Amino acid sequence: MRFVAAGKALDRRRDAMLREKYRNISNLDMSGFLNQFDDTSIGEIYEKSWVLVNTASREGLPNAFIEAAANGCAILSHVNPDGFSQNYGYHVKDDNFEKGLRRLLADDRWRELGEKGRQYVEQHFELEKAVDAHVREYEKLLGI
Secondary structure (H helix, E strand, O other): OOOOEEEOOOOOHHHHHHHHHHHHOOOOOOOOOOOOOOOOOHHHHHOOOOEEOOOOOOOOHHHHHHHHOOOEEEEOOOOOOOHHHHHHHHEEOOOOOOHHHHHHHHHHHHHHHHHHHHHHHHHHHHHHHHHHHHHHHHHHHHHH
């Protein structure tokens, strides 16, 4: 099993400390910050991934959740905006990410939840539907 830690800590010293602490883990790639507009590797990571692990303690519904779910990834997260983590993965309530990951990997549960998330994203965020929703709002604002 391979793990990719995309992103970096906001504090440079903390980021350096984390990289030093985990540098000898052979199946962990700490890629650093990936700009979704300049770097196609984030899409490649999602395509190969089973689970998106989000350790942030404060976020709304992150784009990363939508992007990962669109690629069939289950969500493992401390935050649970609009029930997204619990519906399409595992909501970590006790800071025990290992327990959540084991639960998702058991019996390939991640696959079922990832597919459920992919269908949700397709239903609610598919490009044509999103554009139509924007156009309706613009028309309403313009009184058309």
